[in-house]
Amino acid sequence: MTSSAADEKAQRYQIGEVAERTGVTQRTLRFYEEKGLLNPPERMEGGFRLYSQEDIQRIQYIRQLQQLLGFTLADIKEMVEAEELRQQIIATFRPDRELPARLERTDRIIDALTRQLEVVDDKVEHLQTMQEDLRAKLARMDVRKKELQASLTSQGAGGAAPEAKGKKK
Amino acid sequence: MTSSAADEKAQRYQIGEVAERTGVTQRTLRFYEEKGLLNPPERMEGGFRLYSQEDIQRIQYIRQLQQLLGFTLADIKEMVEAEELRQQIIATFRPDRELPARLERTDRIIDALTRQLEVVDDKVEHLQTMQEDLRAKLARMDVRKKELQASLTSQGAGGAAPEAKGKKK
DNA sequence: TCAAACTCTACCGTATACGTCAGGGACTGT
DNA sequence: ACAGTCCCTGACGTATACGGTAGAGTTTGA
Numbered sequence: 001m002t003s004s005a006a007d008e009k010a011q012r013y014q015i016g017e018v019a020e021r022t023g024v025t026q027r028t029l030r031f032y033e034e035k036g037l038l039n040p041p042e043r044m045e046g047g048f049r050l051y052s053q054e055d056i057q058r059i060q061y062i063r064q065l066q067q068l069l070g071f072t073l074a075d076i077k078e079m080v081e082a083e084e085l086r087q088q089i090i091a092t093f094r095p096d097r098e099l100p101a102r103l104e105r106t107d108r109i110i111d112a113l114t115r116q117l118e119v120v121d122d123k124v125e126h127l128q129t130m131q132e133d134l135r136a137k138l139a140r141m142d143v144r145k146k147e148l149q150a151s152l153t154s155q156g157a158g159g160a161a162p163e164a165k166g167k168k169k
Numbered sequence: 170m171t172s173s174a175a176d177e178k179a180q181r182y183q184i185g186e187v188a189e190r191t192g193v194t195q196r197t198l199r200f201y202e203e204k205g206l207l208n209p210p211e212r213m214e215g216g217f218r219l220y221s222q223e224d225i226q227r228i229q230y231i232r233q234l235q236q237l238l239g240f241t242l243a244d245i246k247e248m249v250e251a252e253e254l255r256q257q258i259i260a261t262f263r264p265d266r267e268l269p270a271r272l273e274r275t276d277r278i279i280d281a282l283t284r285q286l287e288v289v290d291d292k293v294e295h296l297q298t299m300q301e302d303l304r305a306k307l308a309r310m311d312v313r314k315k316e317l318q319a320s321l322t323s324q325g326a327g328g329a330a331p332e333a334k335g336k337k338k
Numbered sequence: 339t340c341a342a343a344c345t346c347t348a349c350c351g352t353a354t355a356c357g358t359c360a361g362g363g364a365c366t367g368t
Numbered sequence: 369a370c371a372g373t374c375c376c377t378g379a380c381g382t383a384t385a386c387g388g389t390a391g392a393g394t395t396t397g398a
Contacts (some may be wrong), residue, residue, distance in 0.1 A: 026375085031356065046364040048375055068295050070239040073355070086306070091311070103240065103317045109312050117303045120296055127238050127293050134286040141279050144258070148272045163396065185344065195345085202388060215394040242385070279365055 012042065012050040022059045029059070037062055037077050041082075058083075069119060082112035181211065181219040191228045198228070206231055206246050208253075227252075238288060251281035 020024045027051075031039045037056060042050040058080060065076045086109045089102070188195045198218075201207045207227060211219040227249060234245045255278045258271070 003380075005316065015288055025357080028355080044364080044375095046375085047377095048364070064295070064299065066214060067239065068292060068299065069275065070236065082393090086310070090309075092339065094322065096300060099317055099321050103314065104356095106310060106314045110307065110314065113303055113307045113310065117300070117307065120300050120303060121238060124296050125292060126233070127289055127296065130233070130237065131286070131289050131293060134282055134289060138282045138286065140259075141255070141275060141282065143278065145275045146202060152268050152272065194387080196387060197385085199347090204385095213345095213394080215345085216347095217394070241383095258353075 013055060013056070014054075015049045018056060018059070022056060022063070022065065024059060032059070032073075035073055035077065037073060037080060050065045067093065069123065077127070079112065079116060082109055084114075085109055180222060182221075182225070184218045184220070187228070191225060191232070193228060193232065199246060201228070201231065201242075204242055204246065206242060206249060238292065240288075248281060250283060251278050253284075254278055318326045 007102060013021070015026045015029055018029060029038070033040060037057060041052070041055055044050060061083070062076055065071045065079060066073070071079070085105060089109065150152060182190070184195050184198055187198060198207070202209060207224060210221070210224055213219060230252070231245055231249065234240045234248060235242070240248070254274060258274060258278065
């Protein structure tokens with residue numbers, strides 16, 4: 001009854017809990033805020049930060065971009081800004097005024113998403129090549145290992161296992 | 170006649186050319202050498218570095234690990250060491266002496282390769298999720314865009330295009 | 339043999355992305 | 369109202385991965 005009924009389920013978390021949940025340090029959270037990657041969260045009376053659920057999601061998004069894609073925080077800043085714009089547009093209950101402006105923003109977001117997708121596609125492609133490479137190498141090493149083991153099993157006798165190349169041409 | 174006949178085709182490149190070919194700076198090449206990522210190349214009489222074709226491949230391999238996988242140079246050092254060991258083992262004309270030692274080294278390499286593959290697999294998986302995410306978002310934005318364009322096409326007339334939701338539910 | 343181009347080592351500088359205090363408040367349960 | 373815990377803002381420190389420059393030596397073509 002003290003606050004508006006709509007806020008009732010709006011969970012807020014202090015920085016310590018956010019740090020635990022997301023796996024990033026408090027220092028890093030403040031750092032991201034300082035750098036504009038996170039928009040300033042609410043505060044309690046005394047100044048304690050209060051993060052929302054969306055803030056937490058955004059933090060995880062940032063980490064993904066960083067670790068999976070290897071983007072710099074500067075790159076990421078652009079991306080989260082585009083993402084924010086995207087969410088705003090989606091959430092907007094279509095005022096249907098200023099259509100050209102809305103269209104333009106939509107284009108900007110499509111651009112950003114397209115660029116991200118290109119990077120991801122490229123990375124996936126390269127990684128899959130690498131994956132195959134590694135698998136092939138591993139297979140070869142496994143063969144090698146079995147050959148060695150076979151040689152060992154047939155004991156250290158002088159010329160017990162002279163030929164193991166049954167497949168080579 | 171001055172050098173052994175076998176060396177005839179062994180191309181060597183000075184640091185400048187290597188830098189151009191690989192796209193990394195001379196400074197970085199020396200840096201990698203200093204850090205043990207590249208083993209010291211040959212030198213000319215006066216001390217100029219002479220890189221081999223394998224050196225160049227290794228440099229490209231390092232860059233891949235760095236940019237695609239986001240490994241630190243420390244990680245990469247381990248990996249290139251394992252890779253080197255692998256090549257040595259593969260290249261060795263099986264002296265068939267000290268089999269246990271060879272088997273152990275083989276195991277070490279298999280370990281390294283397995284770890285790399287795990288990282289790559291993991292990364293590919295996450296990236297594919299991201300890929301689908303981005304594609305879905307893009308699709309939604311495209312729909313949005315077409316809606317907006319439709320609204321525009323039907324001119325800015327007051328209530329010309331009030332309902333565009335023909336697909337929703 | 340000489341100049342232009344290239345390379346050498348050594349050392350200091352820089353950008354990124356945080357870590358680590360210090361000194362001082364804020365919040366919570368009892 | 370007070371201990372214990374949590375959080376605040378600077379300010380300085382650190383690891384990584386190089387960049388830049390100086391001052392000197394090396395190579396190579398004419």
